[in-house]
Amino acid sequence: MNILFSDRYRYFIYRSGCDMRKGYDGLSGLVRNEWKKDPLSGDVFIFLSKQRNKIKLLHWQNDGFVIYSKRLEKGTFELPKDNSIEITAHQLQFILDGISLSSIKKRIRYEHTNVSNFIGESGVSAMR
Numbered sequence: 230m231n232i233l234f235s236d237r238y239r240y241f242i243y244r245s246g247c248d249m250r251k252g253y254d255g256l257s258g259l260v261r262n263e264w265k266k267d268p269l270s271g272d273v274f275i276f277l278s279k280q281r282n283k284i285k286l287l288h289w290q291n292d293g294f295v296i297y298s299k300r301l302e303k304g305t306f307e308l309p310k311d312n313s314i315e316i317t318a319h320q321l322q323f324i325l326d327g328i329s330l331s332s333i334k335k336r337i338r339y340e341h342t343n344v345s346n347f348i349g350e351s352g353v354s355a356m357r
Contacts, residue, residue, distance in 0.1 A: 232297060234318035238288075239272045241314050246279025253294045256287045264314070268294075275321065281305040284325070299325065 234240070241264060251259070256276060257268035268274065274287040284306050286297040306324050309316055310331060316324075323330055 234273075234321050236318050238318070240275060240316045240318060240321050241266070241272060242275040242308070242316050243277070244308065244312070244314065246281075247276040247285070249276075249278045249283045249285065249298075251276075251285075253287070253296060256285065256296070257294065260287070273321075275316075277306055277308070281308070 241260075243259065243263070247259070248255070256274065259276070260266050260268040260274050264274075266272065266274075268287065269289045271289055276285045276287070277283065282301045282305050284299050288295050288297075304327060306327075307330055308324075309320060320330060323333060
């Protein structure tokens with residue numbers, strides 16, 4: 230699947246096996262009833278078959294639903310080991326590409342924290 234996934238969306242994965250015959254209405258019904266989430270939110274909802282060889286992504290795009298689907302001829306899609314339902318765009322890409330999530334190790338990187346450049350009454354800058 231050659232789709233670019235953005236960090237501006239949230240990605241939710243349905244951990245129970247899903248009936249892959251479900252379409253737009255069936256999948257959006259699962260989102261509403263199982264997750265109590267709004268399928269029109271713009272978030273991406275991910276569904277795997279019980280055999281984990283099929284995957285569907287449901288996404289609302291301004292004027293309608295889009296479903297992306299993929300069926301593997303061999304092998305299965307991996308679920309993240311933790312039981313969370315929210316995953317990152319990178320994790321989704323790894324799942325689709327068949328990369329083992331347990332083998333991924335993220336190296337330490339600098340993260341900039343936003344500190345205001347406020348100068349108080351004493352004339353001393355809050356930044357150091």
